[in-house]
Amino acid sequence: MRERVFLAGIGGQGVDSAGSILAHMVLQQGFDVCNVSQFSPEVRGGWVSATVIIADGEVGSPIVGSADSLLLFSGRSVAHELHRAVPDGLIVVNSSLTGRVAAGQTRVIDVPATAIAAELGNEQVMNMVMLGAYVEVRGVLDPAGFGEALEAVLPARHHGHIPLNLKAVALGAQHVEQRRAQ
Amino acid sequence: MSETRAGHTEAEALYHRPAGLTDVQMRYCPGCTHGTAHKLIAEVLEELDIIERTVAVATVGCSVYAYEYFNTDAVQAAHGRGPAVATGIKRASPETIVFTYQGDGDLAAIGLSEVIHSAQRGEKMTVMFINNAVFGMTRGQMAPTTLVGQKTTTTPLGRDPEMSGMPMMICEMLSTNPGVAYLARETMIDPKTVRSAKRSIRKAFQTQIDGAGFSLVELISTCPAWWHKTPLEAMQWVRDEMLVQYPLGVFVDYDG
Amino acid sequence: MTQRVMMTGNNAVAEGAIASGCRYFCGYPITPQNDIPKYMAEHLPEVGGVFVQAESELASINMVYGAAATGAYVMTSSSSPGISLMQEGLSYMLGSELPCVVVNMVRGGPGLGNIGPAQSDYWLATRGAGHGDGRCLTFAPDSVQELHDWTFEAFGIAQKYRAPVMILGDALLAGMSEPVRLREHREPPPRDQEWAVGGLREGRQRRIVNSLWTDVEVMEELNQRIAARFSQARENEVRWEEYGADDAEIVLAAYGISARVCKTAIDDLAEDGIKARLIRPISLFPFPVEPFREWSERVSRIISVELSMGQLIEDVRLAVEGRCPVDLVGHSGGVMLTPDEVVCRTKELL
Numbered sequence: 064m065r066e067r068v069f070l071a072g073i074g075g076q077g078v079d080s081a082g083s084i085l086a087h088m089v090l091q092q093g094f095d096v097c098n099v100s101q102f103s104p105e106v107r108g109g110w111v112s113a114t115v116i117i118a119d120g121e122v123g124s125p126i127v128g129s130a131d132s133l134l135l136f137s138g139r140s141v142a143h144e145l146h147r148a149v150p151d152g153l154i155v156v157n158s159s160l161t162g163r164v165a166a167g168q169t170r171v172i173d174v175p176a177t178a179i180a181a182e183l184g185n186e187q188v189m190n191m192v193m194l195g196a197y198v199e200v201r202g203v204l205d206p207a208g209f210g211e212a213l214e215a216v217l218p219a220r221h222h223g224h225i226p227l228n229l230k231a232v233a234l235g236a237q238h239v240e241q242r243r244a245q
Numbered sequence: 246m247s248e249t250r251a252g253h254t255e256a257e258a259l260y261h262r263p264a265g266l267t268d269v270q271m272r273y274c275p276g277c278t279h280g281t282a283h284k285l286i287a288e289v290l291e292e293l294d295i296i297e298r299t300v301a302v303a304t305v306g307c308s309v310y311a312y313e314y315f316n317t318d319a320v321q322a323a324h325g326r327g328p329a330v331a332t333g334i335k336r337a338s339p340e341t342i343v344f345t346y347q348g349d350g351d352l353a354a355i356g357l358s359e360v361i362h363s364a365q366r367g368e369k370m371t372v373m374f375i376n377n378a379v380f381g382m383t384r385g386q387m388a389p390t391t392l393v394g395q396k397t398t399t400t401p402l403g404r405d406p407e408m409s410g411m412p413m414m415i416c417e418m419l420s421t422n423p424g425v426a427y428l429a430r431e432t433m434i435d436p437k438t439v440r441s442a443k444r445s446i447r448k449a450f451q452t453q454i455d456g457a458g459f460s461l462v463e464l465i466s467t468c469p470a471w472w473h474k475t476p477l478e479a480m481q482w483v484r485d486e487m488l489v490q491y492p493l494g495v496f497v498d499y500d501g
Numbered sequence: 502m503t504q505r506v507m508m509t510g511n512n513a514v515a516e517g518a519i520a521s522g523c524r525y526f527c528g529y530p531i532t533p534q535n536d537i538p539k540y541m542a543e544h545l546p547e548v549g550g551v552f553v554q555a556e557s558e559l560a561s562i563n564m565v566y567g568a569a570a571t572g573a574y575v576m577t578s579s580s581s582p583g584i585s586l587m588q589e590g591l592s593y594m595l596g597s598e599l600p601c602v603v604v605n606m607v608r609g610g611p612g613l614g615n616i617g618p619a620q621s622d623y624w625l626a627t628r629g630a631g632h633g634d635g636r637c638l639t640f641a642p643d644s645v646q647e648l649h650d651w652t653f654e655a656f657g658i659a660q661k662y663r664a665p666v667m668i669l670g671d672a673l674l675a676g677m678s679e680p681v682r683l684r685e686h687r688e689p690p691p692r693d694q695e696w697a698v699g700g701l702r703e704g705r706q707r708r709i710v711n712s713l714w715t716d717v718e719v720m721e722e723l724n725q726r727i728a729a730r731f732s733q734a735r736e737n738e739v740r741w742e743e744y745g746a747d748d749a750e751i752v753l754a755a756y757g758i759s760a761r762v763c764k765t766a767i768d769d770l771a772e773d774g775i776k777a778r779l780i781r782p783i784s785l786f787p788f789p790v791e792p793f794r795e796w797s798e799r800v801s802r803i804i805s806v807e808l809s810m811g812q813l814i815e816d817v818r819l820a821v822e823g824r825c826p827v828d829l830v831g832h833s834g835g836v837m838l839t840p841d842e843v844v845c846r847t848k849e850l851l
């Protein structure tokens with residue numbers, strides 16, 4: 064099994080920390096993993112991406128041209144990164160910012176992640192809504208691992224926010240379930 | 246003591262080679278004050294009883310062989326990098342007394358950055374700065390400290406400030422640096438100035454022993470070879486020209 | 502066995518150094534290796550070590566020279582332009598027979614270049630150590646775990662051969678995170694080398710660390726001594742990894758991050774029925790001549806896959822001695838290769 068996950072957005076959207084949290088969960092759940100985050104040179108507000116590779120053997124190349132799953136946080140990332148999707152791939156988009164996205168045979172999941180996060184009172188947890196939705200649809204990872212991963216990645220001074228983050232994960236998953244039910 | 250005159254088989258030693266120097270014969274030109282500077286440093290090392298815990302850092306210039314002359318552990322450093330090498334030694338071995346021995350090309354030209362930053366960090370090291378207003382080893386080119394009008398192989402008509410700027414005043418420059426604990430300019434052209442130079446050298450090493458910070462003594466020196474002067478003329482030239490540009494004195498004294 | 506933790510390449514290098522007993526680090530900031538000095542500044546004081554931010558890479562390597570002269574485990578790290586500035590110091594260290602560890606997280610060049618991943622300092626490392634007849638013992642990890650392990654090992658190797666050891670990474674390896682099984686910390690070894698200066702002499706003979714020998718015969722003897730150590734390294738320190746088909750029709754030669762790309766490319770080629778094998782030099786100097794010599798008799802060609810305009814390829818050609826053609830597939834200037842591209846180019850060349 065080799066699942067290539069590509070997350071993209073703009074600076075400040077939590078792409079980098081989403082990549083780290085995902086990578087920690089992967090490691091905890093017994094897979095091998097590699098996480099490459101890349102930034103444009105601006106100190107604030109440039110583009111950010113994270114490539115997380117989940118493997119049950121050698122990870123191999125940390126850089127991939129195409130991805131099995133895309134998590135697109137912003138309109139810009141849709142414009143620039145959609146081409147990475149493999150034909151039967153999965154695309155999770157933050158539809159609050161991207162609008163509806165259609166892309167050939169790929170499976171597109173619209174999640175109004177910014178709106179859901181705003182309802183929780185903190186747009187910052189948009190990234191966790193996206194991760195919650197991804198983990199739920201893909202079914203590779205056990206969502207029970209989120210708590211431990213958040214503890215490992217967030218600095219101790221932010222551990223007070225972990226319950227909020229977990230709520231965001233749950234709402235992301237719930238959104239996917241509801242869509243499935245429809 | 247050898248028998249020199251009938252009846253005088255034993256003599257009292259009035260002078261001996263300082264224990265801080267090896268028996269190796271120095272290769273400096275006649276009338277060059279590099280030798281005097283070595284002797285004063287060696288005497289101070291002996292008097293302060295620190296020969297066995299000192300590492301000398303020889304740099305690149307006529308004094309490159311300083312590692313053969315000082316009776317201490319020694320490290321030979323690349324041109325200009327002495328203070329960085331000394332920083333490494335001192336940080337990795339703080340009980341060691343470390344000094345660099347640098348000419349004006351080494352310290353004020355290629356190595357200016359290293360000496361300023363070592364001072365800035367307040368490195369507990371001692372710098373012996375030999376200012377003879379030329380590059381000696383490479384055969385008499387202009388140094389940053391060359392006097393206005395002074396002829397060198399690269400200023401054949403004399404140093405022209407329009408072309409090459411003014412002489413660099415290292416002590417004045419370092420005197421505002423907060424890491425410096427002891428800073429003095431001395432010369433070695435007569436018994437009085439030699440005694441004064443030795444006092445400053447001693448104080449500079451004492452500064453390091455006390456852990457007070459960075460210390461540097463600039464020694465206005467002679468280069469009869471590239472000044473094209475006899476040793477005596479060179480001494481006189483120091484008095485008449487060098488000391489006008491480079492006034493002697495103690496610039497910083499942490500407990501003065 | 503200890504648990505694995507997620508770490509970036511930079512942090513894994515720094516932690517590997519501290520675990521190995523390195524207590525002295527001098528460096529000057531340059532992207533993409535800034536997390537190494539950051540980690541050192543934070544963690545060296547916890548173990549009684551010293552971090553000095555130098556005013557330039559010239560100063561860094563000369564501080565390293567001074568600390569190494571006292572027999573300590575000492576390290577600096579930088580990226581390409583900074584390593585250029587260190588060449589003089591490296592030459593002095595080799596000439597004075599001093600050990601140290603230098604990490605180069607290579608970026609795009611020449612000139613100021615960029616902060617993208619590159620492998621264009623292969624020559625600077627393996628032919629480097631500045632002027633004179635020297636080179637750097639060079640190791641090229643291809644994962645965060647290996648960065649940790651090789652940095653740990655590098656100090657012992659440097660001491661054994663009394664020479665600088667270079668760890669060659671790149672911008673991508675430096676920043677990416679992977680699981681690492683951390684080494685246990687060991688105490689810094691005693692500084693009892695018969696050449697180390699400083700400390701309290703207590704009557705022992707004085708010692709001189711020096712690279713100036715005006716007697717040309719003595720100088721040549723030093724060069725012979727260094728060369729003999731390098732020969733010894735060729736006996737003992739050659740490391741490589743092979744991956745892929747045992748009955749391959751084509752060989753890919755790649756080190757570091759490019760080798761990672763090639764591993765995936767080889768798996769993808771196998772799915773298309775093409776049997777390929779990777780030879781990954783881990784020690785770049787001394788170079789693993791043996792596997793290339795052997796495989797050059799068995800395959801139609803060898804492709805050197807590297808992030809440069811062709812540097813590794815010269816060592817491969819020297820090893821192959823004309824027995825089979827050697828081609829280059831590469832990018833430079835910070836542009837990254839992908840497995841898809843390696844697959845396509847391999848098919849074209851086959």
Ligand SMILES: Cc1ncc(C[n+]2csc(CCOP(=O)(O)OP(=O)(O)O)c2C)c(N)n1
Nearest residue numbers: 305306307324348349350351379380381382
């Ligand atoms: C990198 C480098 N550049 C140039 C030289 C050549 N060089 C040797 S000594 C010297 C100047 C020495 O002058 P100074 O420091 O004034 O010492 P002096 O010989 O006058 O005692 C130069 C330029 C060198 N050894 N290394």
Ligand code: SF4
Nearest residue numbers: 273274277307381468
């Ligand atoms: S060249 Fe000048 S500095 Fe050098 S030894 Fe002779 S007199 Fe002294």
